[in-house]
Amino acid sequence: MTTHDHLGVPAGASHGTPAEQGFAMPAEFAPHDACWMLWPQRPDTWRYGAKPAQLAFAEVACAIAESETVFVGVNDEQYENARNQLPDHIRVIELSSNDAWMRDMGPTFLTHPDGRLAMVDWVFNAWGGLEGGLYFPWDKDKRIRTKIAEMLGIPRFVAPAVIEGGAFHVDGEGTLITTEECLLNANRNPELDRATMEALLWDYLRVEKVIWLPRGCHLDETDGHVDNLCCFVAPGQVALTWCDDETDPQYTITREALKVLEAARDARGRPLAVHKLPQPAPLYIAEDEASGLDRLSSSHPRQPGDRMAGSYVNFYIGNSVVVMPFLDAAHDEQAREILQGLFPDKRVIGVPAREILLGGGNIHCITQQQPRP
Structure with a gap:
């Protein structure tokens, strides 16, 4: 049972809403003080005891560390291993979790015009709870936001909704982009309709305009x-994963999204410039990749031949670098060149990321930016 004070606010949480107090979520392309990650070790998500995934996470952490401080949270039993695998300038801290998706388990950071930092503590239910969730339990994940708030000494606003950080992107100027498939899903917030959700997003992120895409990647x-399908790269500009193969279910999804984006206006009344990123060729789990996993009834099965939701849009925007996944040799360099054109003042670094994708996400999913107030 959650401990509450006499006003019904969870212990250690701030009263009221962020918007009431003048906090808002800045864009990912705004300056950062740090990036937060978690260390993979879950054997039913990551094959062969997560050793291949740990190498990939370490490479992502090192690339981002060229740009900003990187914190990697580690369960106690993996602390020494992570500390020895990661270079000294990466900050390794004991921060227990059930799995390693900091974007979704971690806080959403907010800033205030007077230079203060705060966070939103969303409800987390492992992407669907007992109705389609990916594992059980998620008790350690639920404590991550509280622990980070304690470490940083910042206000923590507890939101009354199940929302993951990967479910939305903001432009820092009042606009948020998301998908109906996720935010209005019956396994997240069945009691919330679109208007109520928009009001909640205003209260906790201070966004005035929500652009609703129908659904995410196949x-x-x-x-x-949405962070696997579409993201803001600048005010009034988005990157959209794109498929030209009419036989691929992703073909229709991308065109549905494009139709919405081309008709949309952001909170400032601007039309959106849409930059298309090619999707990798369809990627499937190989026999040897599936055989290295523990088989547990409490977790999402990963079988040989299952298609993975690979996307180059799942990248991280740092202060001086953009770290993107390399997934398909036929398209990696083309995607990197497009991103380099969108971020001419940053160095675009491609990291081999199939091991991360095998776990169900990618570089944006395993990172969470801490903005500079």
Whole structure:
């Protein structure tokens, strides 16, 4: 049972809403003080005891650390291993979790015009709870936001909704983009309709305009997180994963999204410039990749031949670098060149990321930016 004070606010949480107090969520492309990650170790998510995934996470952490401080949270039993695998300038801290998706388990950071930092503590139910969730339990994940708030000494606003960080992107100027498939899913917030959800997003992120895309990438096990499909790269500009193969279910999804984006206006009344990123060729779990996993009844099965929701849009925007997944040799360099054109003042670093994708997400999913107030 959650401990509450006499006003019904969870212990250690701030009263009121962030918007009431003048806090808002800045864009990912705004300056950061740090990036937060978690260390993979779950054997039913990551094959062969997560050793291949740990190498990939370490490479992502090192690339981002060229740009900003990186914190990696680690369960106690993996602390020494992580500390020895990661270079000294990456900050390794004991921060227990059930799995390693900091974007979704971690806080959403907010800033205030007077230079203060705060966070939103969303309800987390492992992407669907007992109705389609990916594992059980998620008790350690639920404590991550509280622990980070304690470490940083910042206000923590507890939101009354199940929302993951990968389910939305903001432009920092009042606009948020998301998918109906995720935010209005019956396994998240069945009692909330679109208008109520928009009001809640204003209260906790201070966004004035929500652009609703119908659905996320094909077979995305997060129920359509927008960060695998579309993201802001600048005010009035988005990157959209794109498919030209009419036989691929992703073909229709991308065109549905494009139709909405081309008709939309952001909170400032601007039309959106849409930059298309090619999707990798369809990627499937190989026999040897599936055989290295523990088989548990409490977790999402990963079988040989299952298609993975690979996307180049799942990248991280740092202060001086953009870290993107390399997934398909036929398209990696083309995607990197497009991103380099969108971020001419940053160095675009491609990291081999199939091991991360095998776990169900990618580089944006395993990172969470801490903005500079």
